[in-house]
Amino acid sequence: MDVQLRIRRYNPEADDEPHWEEYTVPAEPNDRVLDLLHHVKWYQDGTLTFRRSCAHGVCGSDAMLINGRNRLACEYLVKDAGPQITVEAIRGMAVLKDLLVDMEPFWESYRQVKPFLVNDEIPVDGKERRQSPADRDRFEDTSRCILCAACTTACPVFWADQSYVGPAAIVNAHRFIVDSRDTAKEERLQIMADPDGVWRCRTTFNCVEACPRDIKITRAILEVTAEIGKAGLR
Amino acid sequence: MVPRGERHHLINLFGYRVSWAQLAWFGHRASGLGVLFYLFMHIVETSTVLFGPEVYNAAVGIFKNLPARLGEVVLMAALVYHALNGLRVMAMDFWPRLTEYYRPLTYGVIGATVVAMVPLALIMLRPFAPWG
Numbered sequence: 453m454d455v456q457l458r459i460r461r462y463n464p465e466a467d468d469e470p471h472w473e474e475y476t477v478p479a480e481p482n483d484r485v486l487d488l489l490h491h492v493k494w495y496q497d498g499t500l501t502f503r504r505s506c507a508h509g510v511c512g513s514d515a516m517l518i519n520g521r522n523r524l525a526c527e528y529l530v531k532d533a534g535p536q537i538t539v540e541a542i543r544g545m546a547v548l549k550d551l552l553v554d555m556e557p558f559w560e561s562y563r564q565v566k567p568f569l570v571n572d573e574i575p576v577d578g579k580e581r582r583q584s585p586a587d588r589d590r591f592e593d594t595s596r597c598i599l600c601a602a603c604t605t606a607c608p609v610f611w612a613d614q615s616y617v618g619p620a621a622i623v624n625a626h627r628f629i630v631d632s633r634d635t636a637k638e639e640r641l642q643i644m645a646d647p648d649g650v651w652r653c654r655t656t657f658n659c660v661e662a663c664p665r666d667i668k669i670t671r672a673i674l675e676v677t678a679e680i681g682k683a684g685l686r
Numbered sequence: 687m688v689p690r691g692e693r694h695h696l697i698n699l700f701g702y703r704v705s706w707a708q709l710a711w712f713g714h715r716a717s718g719l720g721v722l723f724y725l726f727m728h729i730v731e732t733s734t735v736l737f738g739p740e741v742y743n744a745a746v747g748i749f750k751n752l753p754a755r756l757g758e759v760v761l762m763a764a765l766v767y768h769a770l771n772g773l774r775v776m777a778m779d780f781w782p783r784l785t786e787y788y789r790p791l792t793y794g795v796i797g798a799t800v801v802a803m804v805p806l807a808l809i810m811l812r813p814f815a816p817w818g
Contacts, residue, residue, distance in 0.1 A: 520701065521702070521703050543702070606702070608711075655707065655711065655785075655788075656707050657707035657785075657788050668785065668786060670778075670785040671782045671783065671785040674782035
């Protein structure tokens with residue numbers, strides 16, 4: 453079968469505005485949208501620019517706005533997408549070229565929440581910090597984030613104002629805030645309690661719908677707000 | 687046929703196929719602003735009493751007709767929806783676990799608004815109905 457692929461192209465060196473271009477691409481039902489993009493780049497127009505790495509839904513490089521929703525191009529199959537597919541860059545980020553966006557503000561928000569275990573104390577047995585299975589389960593869900601930015605760039609609050617820290621950063625803060633071994637909980641909660649932190653969530657659930665890992669993002673966000681309340685912060 | 691997993695995204699808003707929960711949020715904002723607008727109008731209307739009973743009666747009389755009553759039915763729907771959706775949002779704040787049921791909860795709020803509005807609209811429109 454042939455698929456009509458519409459791609460929102462933008463070359464800052466040649467174009468004033470982004471524009472749509474159409475390509476007819478041969479495809480099998482089980483092909484992924486990423487395969488179509490490869491076909492265009494390899495056989496039709498080598499200037500098409502996009503980001504991808506593992507191509508198997510693990511690295512999170514190829515989040516794109518496909519058929520009106522954020523998804524990973526490497527996970528979305530032609531048989532689900534249909535014969536007409538539109539692809540554009542994720543929103544709220546500066547487009548560098550075609551489907552490639554500047555991820556730096558996203559990483560900046562991520563770094564802000566200190567996404568690493570903070571604990572300078574010597575473990576009780578001198579070797580390892582033990583944790584009950586129940587305590588481990590508290591961050592099982594949020595530890596699965598692959599930082600693809602599909603959630604943050606699906607959020608209407610983020611579209612309107614990129615100073616919002618965004619769902620992805622909150623998910624990664626949650627992962628350590630509820631970790632019983634971590635000692636920087638209060639510091640992280642302070643960051644989350646900032647006016648640009650968790651309070652800006654409007655529970656629209658676009659993030660939950662966009663997440664390729666099915667992380668319960670809004671639940672994590674509301675659990676962080678509950679922790680802020682318990683800690684007596686505002 | 688809508689592909690599996692796509693059924694909750696039938697509406698394209700500003701080029702993004704949004705979730706029903708985002709539409710619920712949009713409706714919450716719109717109904718809130720609508721009710722606020724009505725409150726301002728109501729204050730202006732009642733303040734005409736300062737200019738005497740004739741002016742007040744004339745101002746109130748503007749709203750005693752079918753189009754204005756239909757507007758009041760929409761106002762009532764906005765109030766009912768805003769109240770129920772507000773309860774949904776607050777419930778999720780208290781019990782984050784409820785977010786896992788956001789789809790049925792959102793559909794429930796919309797459904798309950800429709801169900802509540804049937805008798806309310808009938809009562810409100812009775813003075814203008816042929817059987818009233």
